[in-house]
Amino acid sequence: MAETIFNFMLSFSSVPRGCYWPEQASISQARKAMDRVKLSPSPVLLEDNIDFRVKRVQYQMVITINGRTPGPTILAQQGDTIIVELKNSLFVENVAIHWHGIRQIGTPWSDGTAGVTQCPILPGETFTYKFVVDKAGTYLYHGHYGMQRTDGLYGSIQVSVPDGITEPFAYDYDQSIILTDWYHKSSTEQAIGLSSKPFGWIGEPQSLLIQGRGTFNCSTLNSLAIVPGLCNTSNPECSPYVLTVVPGKVYRLRISSLTSLSAFNFEIEGHNMTVVESDGNYVEPFIIKNLNIYSGETYSVLVKADQDSSRNYWATSNVVSRKPQTPTGLAIFNYYQNDPQKLPPTMPTTGPLWNDSDYRLAQSIAIKARQGYIHPPPRSSDRVIILLNTQNQIDGYLHWAVNNVSFTLPSTPYLIALKDKLGYGKGKFDPNNDPKKYNLIDPIMKNTVPVHPYAWTALRFRANNPGVWAFHCHIEAHLFMGMGVVFExxxxxxxxxxLSITGCGKSKVYYRP
Known part of the structure; x- marks a missing residue:
């Protein structure tokens, strides 16, 4: 056990919106452009094994941590104390960072949810988060003020097991991959539309990103008033994210989703994946061809590099649950000693049908806790809470609501003012009969769960962690418009x-020095 200090400086940075390939340009045309790129390969998976300086593309201001997005991956060991010194160097925006999946036992004020557990961090201020990572697994961090996650404020957390402890599966290399969607409109522009009359929906994303990189459909160029000449296939520095693997080795890919809107299906062409962990909990292993993943979820999958090593393969993310209007997210699964920028000789995979909800529901039901790591839930509940998500209109303004109440953040954070996934089902929840279907034997513990279209999800938890905790939809627009509750x-x-969490609302008076 150790204390590890991370210095985070938040700032606005100008980064490319994506590599723009014309709609009429085929993969073969793009392949010819990529073939001209010659870079040194790496024998292992490294986040920064290739330095790209993208030119002649559309730029916009995003929020970066130490000049990068995604932010740096936090590496820790179970039982470590993490200290993050966060400097808010944004010009006019407040900020807070939520440590997604970290239980914050004894430190509820470090949960990082503005308005719930702390006052937001003002421009120019420095705030210290200090907490213990008490479970090994895959976690995330992201902005939790307004819709700042949409602007690139996010990163990964990897927590390894203590020395002398062996995980119940073996692998050679370990890598985090964050899947996101990307809008050309800033979070501020999106928020204005959502809170206006008439209502302005955010629409579908312009790109799907794999570890911060993606492409854009240039057929929408005119409507976005992008500078002419930026749309091309000849720029050698426009390329997908590259995952370099050594033939015969097994890779643990920690795949996470921090999308603003989209649900994804992730696939590596020609390779099966074995799911072994989700949200910091070991899963009874099962093999899949592709992975359905929703915003806020994390999965560890094992992939063996056992295919023809003379070529590269596509890794793709595709939108599911909504009719896709965004190009497929692309990465290259590169076998070592091949040119890492050599595009695969095949077309990218398209995944399952976007509206096949039965396929997605089946995967959710298949996830069970691993034998030897089962934490059976209480056999009964002391209290049953049924939450219904709805869309309402108030004075001409559109709001989302839970049990007909639209959640709004108070000026004084709740923490200051107040001093187990069991099953899924389709259709309307029946409190008399559906509880009989609950899995009380080996349910997986989760911090984020999907609620499938026109369906329900049941969870049970023991109230053993004093504090104030946000429970909300992880789609940014839904939370912004009220789809959330708070458990006290x-x-x-x-x-x-x-004192560091105070300074807003009534806490200005209550906590004067």
């Missing part, structure tokens, strides 16, 4: 609150 749990048992 034994706040009287929370220790003395640090």
């Amino acid at each position: 749990e034994g706040v009287n048992k929370v220790g003395k609150l640090p």
Whole structure:
């Protein structure tokens, strides 16, 4: 166990919106352009094994951590104390960072949810997050003020097992991959549309990103008033993200989704994936061809590099649950000693039908806790809470609501003011009969779960972590417009609150020095 300090400086940076390939340009045309790129390969998976300086593309301001998005991956060991010194160097925007999946036992004020557990961090201020990572697994961090996650404020957390402990599966290399969607409109522009009359929906994303990189459909060029001449296939520095693998080795890919809107299906051409972990909990292994993943979820899959090593393969992300209007997200699964920028000789995979909800539901049901790592839920509940998500109109403004209440953040954070996934089903939830279908034997513990279209999801948890906890939809626009609730749990048992989380609302008065 150790204390590890990370220095995060948030700033606005100008980064490319994507590599623009014309709609009429075929993969073969793009392949010819990529064939001219000659770079040194790496024998292992490295986030920064290739330095790209993208030119002649559309740029926009995004929020970066230490000048990059995604932000740096936090590497820690179970039991470590993480200290993050966060400097807000944004010009006019407040900020907060949520440590997604970290239980924050004893430190609810470090959960990083503005308005719930802390006051937002003002421009120019420095804030310290300090917490213990008590479970090994795959986690995330992301902005939790307004819709800042959409602007690139996110990253990965990898927590390894303690020394002397062996995980129940073997692998040679370990890599985090974040899947996101990307809008040309900033989060501020999107928020204005969502809160206006008439209502302005954010629409479909312009790109799907794999580890921060993607392409854009140039057929929409005119409507976006992009500078002429930026749409081309000849730029050698426009290329997909590259995952370099050594033949015969097994790779643990920690795949996470932090999309603003989209649900994804992720696939590596010609390779099966074995699911072994989700949201920090070991899963009874099962083999899949492609992975359905929703915003806020994390999965570890094992992939063996056992195919023809004389060529590269596509890794793709495709939109599901909504009719796709965005080009496929592309990465290259590169076998070592091949040119890492050599495009595969095949067309990218398209995944399952976008509207096949039965296929997605079947995968959700297939996820069970691994034998030897089962934490059976309580056999019964002391209290049953049924939450219904709806869309309402108030004075001409559109809002999302939970049980007919649209959630709004208070000026004084709730923490200051107040001092187990069981099953899925289709159709309307029947409280008399559906509980009989609950899996009380080996359900997987999760911090994020999907609610499938016209369906329900049942969870059960033990209230054993005093604090105030946000429970909300992880689609940015839905939360922004009110689809969330807060659980208040034994706040009287929370220790003395640090002064650093105060300074807004009534806490200006209550916590004067």
